[in-house]
Amino acid sequence: MPALKVQGLEFSYGAGPLINGVSFELRPGDFMCVLGPNGSGKSTLLKLLTGFMKPAAGSVRLAGEETAGMRPGRLAALAAYVPSETVTPYDFTVREAVLLGRTARAGLWRGYSSQDQAAADRALEETGIAALAGRSINSLSTGERQLAFIAQALAQEAKVLLLDEPTSHLDLRYKSAVMGLLSGLAARRLAVAAVLHEPALAALGCNKALLLGRGGYSFGPSAQMLTRENLSSLYGLPPGSPLLP
Amino acid sequence: MGKTKGLLLLGALGAACLLSLAAGPAGMAPDVILNLRLPRTLAALTVGAGLGLAGALFQGALKNPLSDPYILGTSAGATAAAVLCFIFGIDRSSPVFFAAVFAGAFGATFLSYWLARLAGRLSDAALVLAGVAVSAFLSALVMLALSAARGRALPLLSFVLGGLYPAEPATLAASAALTLLAGALAAGRWRALDALALGEEKAYHLGADPVRERLIFFALACASTSAAVALGGTIGFVGLMAPHIVRFISGPSARLLIPAAALGGAAMLAAADAAGRLVFPPSEVPAGVIMALAGAPFFMWLLWKSAGRRS
Numbered sequence A: 001m002p003a004l005k006v007q008g009l010e011f012s013y014g015a016g017p018l019i020n021g022v023s024f025e026l027r028p029g030d031f032m033c034v035l036g037p038n039g040s041g042k043s044t045l046l047k048l049l050t051g052f053m054k055p056a057a058g059s060v061r062l063a064g065e066e067t068a069g070m071r072p073g074r075l076a077a078l079a080a081y082v083p084s085e086t087v088t089p090y091d092f093t094v095r096e097a098v099l100l101g102r103t104a105r106a107g108l109w110r111g112y113s114s115q116d117q118a119a120a121d122r123a124l125e126e127t128g129i130a131a132l133a134g135r136s137i138n139s140l141s142t143g144e145r146q147l148a149f150i151a152q153a154l155a156q157e158a159k160v161l162l163l164d165e166p167t168s169h170l171d172l173r174y175k176s177a178v179m180g181l182l183s184g185l186a187a188r189r190l191a192v193a194a195v196l197h198e199p200a201l202a203a204l205g206c207n208k209a210l211l212l213g214r215g216g217y218s219f220g221p222s223a224q225m226l227t228r229e230n231l232s233s234l235y236g237l238p239p240g241s242p243l244l245p
Numbered sequence B: 001m002g003k004t005k006g007l008l009l010l011g012a013l014g015a016a017c018l019l020s021l022a023a024g025p026a027g028m029a030p031d032v033i034l035n036l037r038l039p040r041t042l043a044a045l046t047v048g049a050g051l052g053l054a055g056a057l058f059q060g061a062l063k064n065p066l067s068d069p070y071i072l073g074t075s076a077g078a079t080a081a082a083v084l085c086f087i088f089g090i091d092r093s094s095p096v097f098f099a100a101v102f103a104g105a106f107g108a109t110f111l112s113y114w115l116a117r118l119a120g121r122l123s124d125a126a127l128v129l130a131g132v133a134v135s136a137f138l139s140a141l142v143m144l145a146l147s148a149a150r151g152r153a154l155p156l157l158s159f160v161l162g163g164l165y166p167a168e169p170a171t172l173a174a175s176a177a178l179t180l181l182a183g184a185l186a187a188g189r190w191r192a193l194d195a196l197a198l199g200e201e202k203a204y205h206l207g208a209d210p211v212r213e214r215l216i217f218f219a220l221a222c223a224s225t226s227a228a229v230a231l232g233g234t235i236g237f238v239g240l241m242a243p244h245i246v247r248f249i250s251g252p253s254a255r256l257l258i259p260a261a262a263l264g265g266a267a268m269l270a271a272a273d274a275a276g277r278l279v280f281p282p283s284e285v286p287a288g289v290i291m292a293l294a295g296a297p298f299f300m301w302l303l304w305k306s307a308g309r310r311s
Helices: A042-050 A072-078 A094-102 A114-126 A142-155 A172-187 A199-203 A228-235 B003-022 B030-061 B074-087 B095-118 B124-148 B150-161 B169-188 B190-197 B200-206 B210-232 B238-250 B254-278 B287-310
Strands: A004-012 A017-026 A031-035 A057-062 A079-082 A160-163 A191-195 A208-212 A217-221
Touching: A004 A042, A017 A042, A017 A057, A017 A208, A017 A217, A031 A042, A031 A172, A031 A199, A042 A079, A042 A160, A042 A191, A042 A208, A042 B200, A072 A079, A072 B200, A079 A142, A094 A114, A094 A142, A094 B190, A114 A142, A114 A172, A142 A160, A142 A172, A160 A172, A172 A191, A208 A228, B003 B030, B003 B238, B003 B254, B030 B169, B030 B190, B030 B210, B030 B238, B030 B254, B074 B095, B074 B124, B074 B150, B074 B210, B095 B124, B095 B210, B124 B150, B169 B190, B169 B210, B169 B254, B190 B200, B190 B210, B190 B254, B200 B210, B238 B254, B238 B287, B254 B287
Parallel strands: A031 A191, A031 A208, A079 A160, A160 A191
Antiparallel strands: A004 A017, A004 A057, A208 A217
């Protein structure tokens, strides 16, 4: 069964369609990059996948379950989402923030169970930030903070992981670390989809690619999708541009 | 919260109670302490706890450290409804009175929230501005009512100014019960409040329905504000200051912040009320005035701090 199956997804902000009949599916172990120029609807697409925004038409299934009308609690158990930026004025520790990944699994009145604590420990280990557990999330560098919110998503123990621009604002070392982490997660049978701004990063582990242009899209194995011709027409760059991989 | 820090908070609460029981021009006669100061101290504790609780809930649910029931217009809505009830002769301990005050609080809060959201994304500044506009309008209505009902206005004036005057035991009991209930229900949902403090989008994806949870926390905060206003009128800044100060002890997570903010608010208002009896004896400065004297500079400091964070 596909981990994520999207059929005929449509959405507009009023002025003409933004997402126009997008269909694709991801299996456990797939790592998909979503590429496209600014304003092509990449971030909107992710929010449509989780139901945070409602599509005008089409369906999204997570592990076979239709997401329309699904409770957020059920959704959080099936898919985790990392926004491009999470800002809060309050100084939660990294561990407190990661434990909040267990919100959907912990009941009212209760503290965290030993399973919750163990899931947070695993997520901190896997993202390599166990040493930062006691620090305030507002005292972290941008890269460390990104890893902390990926750890929070991992603590949800969902089978689908969606990330909005997980590598923007990061230096090259963190870009490579995040991509390495995500392809490692795909290797242990998660389905991962990440919005990226640099096609070159897709070479660090993506096996699927979704190209969103204005008005159209294409989806397929990344080796076939990420050709110089496709990318130059997607971004409106000359084929010889040094920015293309 | 370590044991020492918890004891620190309880110690502050105990000291504030003792001060409130001892302070005043009438000396230390047992009769004065038991019959005058004890009910008044209990009222201060109840009002302070209700406002501290409401502040913690608003600051989390709106992800906005500048919010509290005074700034959002919640208190003004409750006061306007209470004044209307006085004019129509509805008794202060009747359920109708509490229902009306709650409706006023909830209506004013939602109006501020809705106005702030008109601009699109909810910004800290927009919320404060909307709260100021709603409060100003409701306060004008209250003043209008007071001018019109001149004959009966004097007891209402002290209510509007915010002060802890002899409360009927029935009102005290109803307010305390309402505050305890709201606090217990909020404490049970602490994780959802933490999720909301990371923002609406994050809360949704963590599994807490942001629209539903925000509505619940608004209702609980309005209930405890109503309990406070029914007893002490409009007292500002307790809800703003108490959560900020107790976060040094409890940390930011609502699990400890909710009870700590209620205890901290109770201690703060009991101390402010006692201070009001000590500064110009034999006359009394209302607790609301003392809180504004301390709270307004605190608010300015918060504004300055949040401006610094943005730049």
